[in-house]
Amino acid sequence: MTLETKKSVFVELGKFLGQFSEKESVKKSDVLYNDIFFDDFENLIHLSQSHNGWYTPEQVYFALNSWAEALTAENIDKWLSAYSIDSAQSEKTVALILAGNIPLVGFHDFLSVLITGNKALVKTSSNDQHLLPFLAKYLIAVDENLKDKITFVEGKLENFDAVIATGSNNTARYFEYYFKDKPSIIRKNRNSVAVLNGKESKEELENLGEDIFRYFGLGCRNVSKLFVPKGYSFDGFFEAMFKYQDVIHYEKYANNYDYNKAVFLMSNFKLLDNGFLTIKEDSSYASPISSVFYEFYENIEDLQSRLETDSEQIQCIVSNDLIENSITFGETQKPQLWDYADNVDTITFLLTTK
Known part of the structure; x- marks a missing residue:
């Protein structure tokens, strides 16, 4: 052929x-x-x-x-x-x-x-x-x-x-x-992260919800971690997430939400919760289904350096051009043919392997 x-x-x-x-x-x-x-x-x-x-x-x-x-x-x-x-x-x-x-x-x-x-x-x-x-x-x-x-x-x-x-x-x-x-x-x-600065529009945050909830958060391109500036208010974030409230009607998702919320509460972790999504301050990149972790940052340059250091743990970075080579909100689950998983060029591998 x-x-x-x-x-x-x-x-x-x-x-x-x-x-x-x-x-x-x-x-x-x-x-x-x-x-x-x-x-x-x-x-x-x-x-x-x-x-x-x-x-x-x-x-x-x-x-x-x-x-x-x-x-x-x-x-x-x-x-x-x-x-x-x-x-x-x-x-x-x-x-x-x-x-x-x-x-x-x-x-x-x-x-x-x-x-x-x-x-x-x-x-x-x-x-x-x-x-x-x-x-x-x-x-x-x-x-x-x-x-x-x-x-x-x-x-x-x-x-x-x-x-x-x-x-x-x-x-x-x-x-x-x-x-x-x-x-x-x-x-x-690998997991994906979003970097926010508090200036995102409601539409951008709603699009971020697509990055979080598509495929119930099971993909490596799903956002499981937020980086937000010190003093960030999550009110606008939760207001935008309300668009995705029907996710709780899926039994498997609801079971994970109930279980993971219970585990967090029994461990006396401080949570923010809207009835179908919990967010928790945590340094890890991988959050359980129905939960998103967050972490505060002080300046974007230091955060950029950290993300570069941790690049082998990260699939995608979403932001409003705050981080170099980041993806637009709502686009993580729409990769192009030339967007390779883990940034490993599969075609080159196949062409050069003897």
Whole structure:
């Protein structure tokens, strides 16, 4: 397959995904193989919550729409223009060990392996076993040459040349030992932070709520920690968060809120609470579900230095241009194709690994 052919296959997938919406999915006549895949995929979306209680239709639709927006010819061309991808390069089999915290969280690795002309040997998470295999079937229908490029495995991974594995800090140590003889990208726990100065508009703070509550806060790109200036009032923050109050109606989220709040209170921690979100002063970056930690800062220069020192713990920084290379409020869960997890360039890894 030429690079242009591979690009066109993923553009077709983007068109397919673009039909599905929480408000109304619309079956378009110009999308390939809708007669085979459209209805079954719509059913799978609504079954996803039975497979994983966090995968509500709202969250799955959001993930699909994000990928539909990413997989355009313009975006793919822009992404790959920085690389020299030779269709005749030697083919490698790349093992992918995927996480399952949010829908299709491993799709970028899957895409990267295939677009560079390699084979994907995929071990899905038990929490996300259905969406990616379905999309793989669609890709194979668009171009049957991909059939020999994609393999899903349930047991032991064998006969591969490189590995990209995502897990917790604990599992990462296991991965590093187990795959020590293979070229690898091993991803660990990371969290995202927001830096505020008290001058944010209500709209900006509402957008920050998207960074906090999307996927119930389960993603590494979700904001789990706030840095605020000394004397900061959280009144405006809580007023903006009110937009997301319906999150408490999801049983799994509500159970986590009740449990974590109880643990904090029994430990005599000082909390701020609005009935669906607790915020607690804490130096850690990783807060439990339904809670956000915060920490005061005295000057932005010192904070910038600290964040640079702690960069291996941080996935995204959100601010109103207070921190260099920070992301706009509300955009953490809309990464571009060229926004790499942990700032590790997957394409370069795949092209340079022998």
